[in-house]
Amino acid sequence: GQPLGVLDGIPVAVKDNFNTAGIETTCASNMLKGYISPYNATVVQKLLDQGAVLLGKTNLDEFAMGSGSTDGVFGPVRNPWSYSRQYKEKNPPKSHSENEDSEWVITGGSSGGSAAAVSSFTCFAALGSDTGGSTRNPAAHCGVVGLKPTYGLISRHGLIPLVNSMDVPGILTRCVDDAAVVLGLLAGHDPKDSTTIQDTFKPFELPDSIDIRKLCIGIPKEYQVPGLSSEIQALWSEVAELFKDAGAKVIEVSLPHTPYSIVCYHVLCTAEVASNMARFDGLEYGHRADMKQSTESMYAATRREGFNDVVRGRILAGNYFLLKENYENYFVKAQKVRRLIANDFVKVFGSAVDILLTPTTLSDAAPYVEFIKEDNRTRSAQDDILTQAANMAGLPAISVPAALSKRGLPLGLQFIGRSFQEKQLLSVAKWFEKQVKFPVIQLEDMKRHDCSVFQHQKSVSSL
């Protein structure tokens, strides 16, 4: 017979906040445990139409809220690099009696399951979502490519929304070429999502080489944040030099409102979440509490039982910012700051800068036991700092694996491009990928006592 398409027979994984017909979609929350989607998200349908094989739904932070993939009901996701020779060499167990399992590191989040799936060779590509960095962050920690497309390029129909004005489906693959292939299949107007632009999208192949001398790379000085590890700092500078040596123009630029991006996001995100989570009331789908006294008390009990603390916290904060007496000072104010942030980028890209180069994360992946010492909001505020502004402005951005850290873990760097200029963005990313030759993860044979790792992941896949 004829192949169905480019991805015929190719295994893919999908983050569990995308609707998949006939398959449980939980958003890693008790609220949707047992919910069987009646339809496929547009992006899922497009993959299936090409013949892709859906291996399973991947784990995430509950409702995509988080930067570690540690706060979902199925438990935390373990970074496959925790089990790599590269990491184990640099982190030998301190004693025989010490639990070998206590040193495993997080994947980052919230699309941690998708990143881990691609990183561990269980699938060719995976779908994530990106609202504040949720695709790029785990991509950097898991040593894979994470693409956040321009807002409006790929349909959100069927993606359970977090922040309607910032969410995009994200693409995770092992190399930039693969990301371009998947992008080509997913991008384009969808009549079911009126926030997708109507311009015809032309899928492209990436050139094998580009003339770097024609390029102007911007280094935003405000991305030099406190907390940026010296390793990443050094890597960032080295890569800037790499581009300079290849003949590109590399200049420092300023995006002055960057420091406010996280605060702005905090307000806008919680406000939209307060609205988006209102649909979960137990009546039509999902968890329903055994409370029969009144509609409101049933809703309240359902939501108390169904949502974790992180989700409930964001809903309450969002409602606070939307109160009549607070609306102007918080919500509208944040919307104004959003415009200032977006304008910063317009100015910089208008001044002949083609691409921005920044780090993706503050450091390499933290051990789980360290990461959970701070709460979700604190961590998200810290970890989203470098990725969030691209969502504010709706710009495309990609994290590409750049080097291994002293601890043997992946470090990624981020490129941010102009709206709808994915071809240029990915061409530069591909050129960079070729220069860097990032090492392949060396996964050793799993010993018997490491089988507990697979039990976590089995509970998420629904096929």
Added chain:
Amino acid sequence: EQVPAAVLEHLERLALVDFGDTEGVRRLREAVRFAERLREVDTDGVEPMDSVLEDRCLYLREDDVTEGNCTKELLKNAREKIEEYFVAPPGNIPLPKLEERETFEQQS
């Protein structure tokens, strides 16, 4: 800076989500404190931005019915239903007042 108890109760009612415990209240206070930083930004004369696609005319389809007839499918996911109806407990009954229900204040 304290968020008054009346506001906390109001929020619980609006959100239909409770704070659970003092930790939940602390979390809200932190969230509000964090948001205060927005005041530092001068936004005089700046218009609020609803969407990055504000300069475009977005697609609106014709108001015609093109799909549906999936009642059975949709009802599958509901816990309580009768024939083609979702069943809800009686409405128009306000949530019990603060004194009558267990809240974070009474628990701590």
